[in-house]
Amino acid sequence: MKEIIRKKMAASPVLRWTVLGLVSFTMLTGYVIADVMAPLKTLLEQQLGWDSSDYGLFTSGYGWLNIFLLMLIFGGMILDKKGVRYAGVLSVGLMIGGTLLKYWAITADLGGAVSSFSIGGHSLFSVKSQVLYATLGFAVFGVGVEMIGITANKAVVKWFRGRSLALALGINVAAGRIGTAIAMFGSLPLARMTGNPGAPLAVCLLLLCIGLLSFLVFCVLDRREDRETETLPGTEKEEEFKLSDIVKIAKIKAFWYITILCVLFYSAVFPFLKYATELMIQKFHVSPGFAGAIPALLPFGNILLTPLFGSIYDRRGHGATIMLIGSALLVCVYTLFAIPALTANWMAVVLVLVLGAALSLVPSAMWPSVTKIVPYRMLGTSYSMIFWIQNWGLAFVPLLIGVVLKNHCIAGTVVIDGVVSTRYDYTLPMLIFAGFGALSIVFALLLRREDARKGYGLEKPNDELQTNSTTKTQIP
Numbered sequence: 001m002k003e004i005i006r007k008k009m010a011a012s013p014v015l016r017w018t019v020l021g022l023v024s025f026t027m028l029t030g031y032v033i034a035d036v037m038a039p040l041k042t043l044l045e046q047q048l049g050w051d052s053s054d055y056g057l058f059t060s061g062y063g064w065l066n067i068f069l070l071m072l073i074f075g076g077m078i079l080d081k082k083g084v085r086y087a088g089v090l091s092v093g094l095m096i097g098g099t100l101l102k103y104w105a106i107t108a109d110l111g112g113a114v115s116s117f118s119i120g121g122h123s124l125f126s127v128k129s130q131v132l133y134a135t136l137g138f139a140v141f142g143v144g145v146e147m148i149g150i151t152a153n154k155a156v157v158k159w160f161r162g163r164s165l166a167l168a169l170g171i172n173v174a175a176g177r178i179g180t181a182i183a184m185f186g187s188l189p190l191a192r193m194t195g196n197p198g199a200p201l202a203v204c205l206l207l208l209c210i211g212l213l214s215f216l217v218f219c220v221l222d223r224r225e226d227r228e229t230e231t232l233p234g235t236e237k238e239e240e241f242k243l244s245d246i247v248k249i250a251k252i253k254a255f256w257y258i259t260i261l262c263v264l265f266y267s268a269v270f271p272f273l274k275y276a277t278e279l280m281i282q283k284f285h286v287s288p289g290f291a292g293a294i295p296a297l298l299p300f301g302n303i304l305l306t307p308l309f310g311s312i313y314d315r316r317g318h319g320a321t322i323m324l325i326g327s328a329l330l331v332c333v334y335t336l337f338a339i340p341a342l343t344a345n346w347m348a349v350v351l352v353l354v355l356g357a358a359l360s361l362v363p364s365a366m367w368p369s370v371t372k373i374v375p376y377r378m379l380g381t382s383y384s385m386i387f388w389i390q391n392w393g394l395a396f397v398p399l400l401i402g403v404v405l406k407n408h409c410i411a412g413t414v415v416i417d418g419v420v421s422t423r424y425d426y427t428l429p430m431l432i433f434a435g436f437g438a439l440s441i442v443f444a445l446l447l448r449r450e451d452a453r454k455g456y457g458l459e460k461p462n463d464e465l466q467t468n469s470t471t472k473t474q475i476p
C-alpha cells in the first residue's frame with residue numbers, strides 16, 4: 001500500500017511539476033529584487049543625491065558576505081545538513097530581512113548623515129549612512145538569494161531524478177530570467193510613476209512574501225513525500241553530509257573543470273551586461289533611449305531556450321558537448337563585437353541573440369551535470385562551492401573591465417544627449433571576454449575527456465541513466 005502511495009507522490013507528474021512551480025516562483029521573486037535597482041541608477045543620483053561611487057559600493061554589496069565571510073559555503077553546508085526545507089525558509093528569511101533594511105535605508109530621511117570609519121584616530125573612509133545601510137541590506141539579501149539558487153537546484157534534483165531533470169532545472173533557470181526581465185522592464189516605469197525610488201522595492205517585498213508562502217506550500221508537500229518514503233520497507237537512510245565531504249568534493253577533477261568553466265563562462269556574460277548599453281551607444285550608434293533594450297533581449301531568449309536545451313540533454317545526452325558549443329559561441333560573439341568595422345545595429349541585435357543562445361546552452365547542461373559528478377548528499381555544498389568561485393568572477397571582472405577601459409581604451413570624446421562624454425574603444429574588453437570564452441572551451445574539452453575516462457555519463461541522456469538507478473544514493 002505504502003509503495004503505491006510513494007509511487008503516487010514521487011511519480012505523480014502533477015505533483016512534481018507543482019513542486020517545480022512553487023520552488024521556481026520563490027526563486028523568481030528573489031531574482032526580481034537582485035536586479036530591481038539596476039535601472040534606477042540615474043534616479044538614485046537625481047533624487048537621493050547618490051553618485052557613481054555610491055552606486056558602485058551599493059552594487060558590490062551583493063557579494064560581500066558571500067565571498068569574504070564564506071556565507072555561500074556555509075549556506076551550502078546548511079543545505080546538506082538540514083535539508084531543502086530548512087535552507088529554503090532561511091534563504092527567504094534572509095532575503096526579506098535584507099530587503100526590509102534596504103527599503104528602510106532608501107525611503108527614510110537620514111538627513112544627509114555620514115558614517116565615518118577610522119582606526120587609531122586615522123580616518124579610513126566616510127560614506128553616506130543611507131548608502132551604507134542600503135549596501136548592508138543588499139549584502140544580507142545577497143546571501144539569501146544565492147542560497148535559494150542552490151536550494152532550488154537541490155530541491156529540483158530531489159524531485160526530478162530520473163524524470164526530465166535537465167528540463168526541470170532549465171525551467172527553474174528560466175524562472176530566474178523572468179525575474180530579471182520583470183526587474184529590467186518594470187522597475188524604472190514604476191519608480192517614475194510614483195516618483196519614489198523605493199516603490200519597486202515595496203512591490204518586490206510583497207512579491208517576496210508571496211514567494212515565502214509558495215515555499216511553505218512546497219515544504220508541506222516535500223515533508224509528506226519524505227515521511228512516506230522513509231516508512232517504506234527496505235528504504236535505506238540517506239548517508240549524512242560530513243565536513244570531510246568537502247575534501248572529497250575537492251578531490252574530484254571533473255568538479256574543478258565544471259567550476260572553472262562556470263566562473264569563466266558567467267564572467268563573460270553577466271559582467272558584459274553592465275557595459276552593454278554603453279557599447280550599443282558608442283560602437284553601434286544606437287540612440288541612448290533605445291540602447292538598453294538590445295541587451296534586455298538576452299533573458300527573453302533564455303526563457304524558452306534553456307528548458308529546450310535541457311530537454312534535449314534529457315533525451316539525447318551530449319551534456320559536455322552542449323557546454324562546449326555554448327563556450328564556442330562566446331568566442332564567436334565577442335570576436336565579432338571586437339571588430340571595429342562591424343557597427344550595424346542589426347549586427348548588435350543578432351550578436352546579443354546568439355549570446356542568449358550560449359547563456360541557455362551552458363546552464364542547461366551545467367547544473368544537471370553536477371548531479372552526475374557528486375553524490376546527492378554533497379550536492380548543496382558542491383553547488384555552493386561552484387557559486388562561491390563564480391561570485392569572485394562576477395564581482396571582480398566588471399572591475400577589471402572598468403580599469404581596462406579607463407587606462408587603455410579612451411579614444412577621445414563624444415556628444416551623447418547633448419553632453420560631452422568620454423569615447424571608449426571597446427575592442428580590448430571584447431577580446432578579454434572572447435579570451436574567457438576560449439578558456440571555457442579548454443575546460444569544456446577537459447571535462448569531456450575526464451568524463452570519457454571516469455564514465456560520469458555526461459554525454460548520456462539523463463532519462464536513460466536515471467531509469468537504471470534504483471535508490472536515492474545511487475547517483476555516480
Ligand SMILES: NCCCC[C@H](NC(=O)[C@@H](N)CCCCN)C(=O)O
Nearest residue numbers: 034149150152153172173176363387
Ligand atoms: N537554481 C538556480 C540555478 C542557478 C542559475 C544561475 N545563477 C547563478 O549562477 C547565481 N550564482 C548568480 C546569478 C547572477 C545573476 N544576477 C543563473 O544562470 O542565473
